[in-house]
Structure formats: C-alpha cells, structure tokens
Amino acid sequence: MRLRHRDGTLVHLAYCANVHPADDFPGVLDRLHRYAIPVRRRLGVPRLSVGLWLPRPVAATLVADPGALDKLRAALAAGGLEVVTLNGFPYAGFGKDVVKTDVYLPDWGDPDRLAYTLDLATVLAALLPDDVARGSVSTLPLGWAPWWDGERHDRARRHLDALSAGLADLERRTGRTIRVGLEPEPGCVVETTADAARLLTGVDTSRVGVCLDTCHLAVEFEEPGEALARLDAAGLPVVKTQASAALHASDPSAARRELETFAEPRYLHQTRAHTAEGVHRVDDLPDALAGGLPADGPWRVHFHLPLHADPPAPLAGTRADLRAALDVLLGGPAARTDHVEVETYTWTVLPGGRPDLADGIAAELDWTRAELVRLGLIEEDA
Incomplete structure (x- = not known):
C-alpha cells in the first residue's frame, strides 16, 4: 500500500513474506498466490507491497536466469503486487523445524553474506516499480555477539565497504538506488541503537543505514525518541522500519504460566528484564524461566505478536512503543523513513493454534494503515 506524507514523501506499507517462507522459486x-493475493483482496486495495524473503538459492537463480526474473515480475503484476523491499536477514532455512541461532549464519565476516546481499540488491533493482525512487534490503546486525571477535569485525567492515561499492556500481548500471539497513537485534553485535551509532561509524550512509525493528527496540527497553536521536546524531538513516510488537510481562512471576506457552523450539526468543540496576539479558525465554533473569521488574520477550491483537492476560504487547516509534518516524513535518514493513513471522508458533494466515496478515496491515492515517498520511490507493 502507498501513503503520502505531508512533506510529499511516498511511504510504502508492506508485509514481510518470511511469515510463509519458501525454499525454492516455485x-x-x-x-504469492496462496497468501499475498488473498491479503490484497481482503484489504480491498488495488495494489499491495510485499517484502519478499528470497533464500540464497532463489536469489542466485533470479540473478542467473532472466527468464525466472521475468516470470516473477509477471506474477507480481498479475496479482496486483509490488516489491520495494526485501528481507535479507535469514540466508536460508527459515522454515526449518529449528532455526534458533542458525539465522545469524553466515554473518558479515563471511564473504557469502556480501555476495547474497548484492544478489538481493540486483534482484530488487529489477523488481522496483518504475515510479519508485529507491529500494531497501534489511540484513543482520553484523553477527551473533558470542561468536564475534576482532578479526571477524575487520572482515565485516571490509565487506560493508565492498557492499557500498557494489551498490554504487548497481546504480550506475541500472539507474536504481538500493539501500541496505542493518537491523539491531537483541544478542547481536549491533544490539541497540547505541551500538549502531558506535559500531557503524564510517559506513557510506548514502547506501548503508539501519533497519529499525520496533519489537527489538522495545525488548531492549529503548525509548523511541531517544533511539532516533542517537541515530540522527550518528548520521545513520532509517532505511526501513519493521513494524512489530514484543511480548511484555509486568509481573513475570504472576505471568509465568502464560509465559511458558510462548517458549517454543523453532525461533530464538531473547528475553530482557528491567530493574533499578538496568537491563538484564538472557538468550532465550526458557533461560529466563529457568531463573536466568530477576523477576522484580518487567520482562520483554523477542516474540513478534500480531499487531492488532493482545496476548492473554496478564501478558501484554508493546503496541504503545510501536505507536511511539511511528509517531517519531512519520508524525512530524518530515518523514524519517519511507518503507514500513509489518514483520510478524511467528504466526505458526503462536500458542493456541494458527488462525487463517491471510486474515491475520490483512488485519495487521489494516491496523498499521489506520495508525499511519492517524498520523496524517493519506492513502493513495484508497
């Protein structure tokens, strides 16, 4: 969906297709046919933006085979779909029974990550609608912190420089601007916006910036206004925003039984506690439930919740933080991002069973669209 900000910026609202991952081109x-087109129809819009997730083999196929790329473009056009952003965080295997820390491999210390990201940028340049100024690709925030060292960091910085050079060459060849946003995530090398400001100093900010995931922001108890001020001070653009909400327990002891239902084996659910001493961290929700976190302050869990619905009491979500982030990003006189992507990839592991996926995605997009309209944006496809 397309909305216009008061400053004239065209803002795209999409949903991320990693919620229904596919391992091959077919x-x-x-x-697209099973989910994206039905979502568009449920929303009653003539055009829907989809943030595709293309695993490594699919990205390579599309770069090498112009016929496959033409087939994808035709399928998008026929379905009333458009692509302005790609999720390049998972490399492959996002639909496996157990993902956990595998999602951080390969990291930015590995040349395979660079090659994959440049392939995604090449595909996106070919998919962008003619009237869209630029595209975005989100990627992991360097790597998983426990595996990181100085040598890997030096290689990663060289790879980011090579990424900028590759994106500049792509723009010269195609006339299309593609930017890449590193996505701060709990437990990673770039965990918070403060880490981004410190560790991404010196990157080519015309092509590399931050993908701001509002679930991750909330899990780390970052206040959105302060977080954006840090990024502004560092000169880091918000290339893309992932609209998402985290799981919140004001009283973890009282909510223990409900929290246990969210401890599932597929994805990593980093958990944070906020006390008078600061933020305490463990790598997964079962670690917190086993005594890894103090229970005398609220917990937040990296579990993406549907944006339009509340979890069972006494649990809550962090929609207030999401609203605050959207307000800072798009509620002012100037738009500070132009790609907003709903990224609730956890529908299939929600406790209580899986609802109709197209209905759920459409409801989330409808909620987010209403929030953007509340901020004064005008829907162009209405």
Missing part, C-alpha cells in the same frame, strides 16, 4: 510463486 515455492515463492506459490506463496
């Missing part, structure tokens, strides 16, 4: 086309 699977990608199948998911």
Whole structure:
C-alpha cells in the first residue's frame, strides 16, 4: 500500500513474506498466490507491497536466469503486487523445524553474506516499480555477539565497504538506488541503537543505514525518541522500519504460566528484564524461566505478536512503543523513513493454534494503515 506524507514523501506499507517462507522459486510463486493475493483482496486495495524473503538459492537463480526474473515480475503484476523491499536477514532455512541461532549464519565476516546481499540488491533493482525512487534490503546486525571477535569485525567492515561499492556500481548500471539497513537485534553485535551509532561509524550512509525493528527496540527497553536521536546524531538513516510488537510481562512471576506457552523450539526468543540496576539479558525465554533473569521488574520477550491483537492476560504487547516509534518516524513535518514493513513471522508458533494466515496478515496491515492515517498520511490507493 502507498501513503503520502505531508512533506510529499511516498511511504510504502508492506508485509514481510518470511511469515510463509519458501525454499525454492516455485515455492515463492506459490506463496504469492496462496497468501499475498488473498491479503490484497481482503484489504480491498488495488495494489499491495510485499517484502519478499528470497533464500540464497532463489536469489542466485533470479540473478542467473532472466527468464525466472521475468516470470516473477509477471506474477507480481498479475496479482496486483509490488516489491520495494526485501528481507535479507535469514540466508536460508527459515522454515526449518529449528532455526534458533542458525539465522545469524553466515554473518558479515563471511564473504557469502556480501555476495547474497548484492544478489538481493540486483534482484530488487529489477523488481522496483518504475515510479519508485529507491529500494531497501534489511540484513543482520553484523553477527551473533558470542561468536564475534576482532578479526571477524575487520572482515565485516571490509565487506560493508565492498557492499557500498557494489551498490554504487548497481546504480550506475541500472539507474536504481538500493539501500541496505542493518537491523539491531537483541544478542547481536549491533544490539541497540547505541551500538549502531558506535559500531557503524564510517559506513557510506548514502547506501548503508539501519533497519529499525520496533519489537527489538522495545525488548531492549529503548525509548523511541531517544533511539532516533542517537541515530540522527550518528548520521545513520532509517532505511526501513519493521513494524512489530514484543511480548511484555509486568509481573513475570504472576505471568509465568502464560509465559511458558510462548517458549517454543523453532525461533530464538531473547528475553530482557528491567530493574533499578538496568537491563538484564538472557538468550532465550526458557533461560529466563529457568531463573536466568530477576523477576522484580518487567520482562520483554523477542516474540513478534500480531499487531492488532493482545496476548492473554496478564501478558501484554508493546503496541504503545510501536505507536511511539511511528509517531517519531512519520508524525512530524518530515518523514524519517519511507518503507514500513509489518514483520510478524511467528504466526505458526503462536500458542493456541494458527488462525487463517491471510486474515491475520490483512488485519495487521489494516491496523498499521489506520495508525499511519492517524498520523496524517493519506492513502493513495484508497
């Protein structure tokens, strides 16, 4: 969906297709027909933005085979779909029974991550609608912190420089601007916006910036206004915003039984506690439930919740933080991001069973659209 900010910026609202991952090209086309087109129809809009997730083999196929790329473009056009952003965080295997820390491999110390990201940028340059100024690719925040060292960091910085050079060459060849946003995430090398400001100093900010995930921001108890001020001071653009909400327990002891239902084996659910001493961290929700966190302050869990619905009491979500972030990003006189992507990839592991996926995605997009309209944006496809 397209909305216009008061400053004239065209803002795209999409949903991330990693919620229904596919491991091969036929699977990608199948998911568009099974989910994306029904979502568009439920919303009653003539055009829907989809943030595709293309695993490494699919990205390589599309770069090498112009016929496959033409087939994807035709499928998007026929379905009333457009692509302005790609999720390049998971490399492959996001639909496996157990993902956990595998999602951080390969990291930015590995040349395979650079090659994959440049392939995604090449594909996106070919998919961008003619009237869209630029595209975005989100990627992991360097790597998983426990695996990081100085040598890997030096390689990663060289790879980011090579990324900028590759994106500049792509723009010269195609006339399309593609930017890449590193996505701060709990437990990673770039965990917070403060880490981004410190560790991404010196990157080419015309092509590399931050993908701001509002669930991650909330899990780390970052206040959105302060977080954006840090990024502004560092000169880091918000290339893309992932609209998402975290799980919140004001009283973890009283909510223990409900929290246990969210401890599932597929994805990593980093958990944080906020006390008078500061923020305490463990790598997964079962670690917190086993005594890894103090229970005398609220907990927040990296579990992406549907944006339009509340979890069972006494649990809550962090929609207030999401609203505050959208307000800072798009409620002022100037738009500070132009790509907003709903990224609730956890529908299939929600406790209580899985609802109709197209209905759920459409409800989330409708909620987010209403929030953007509340901020004064005008829907262009209405």
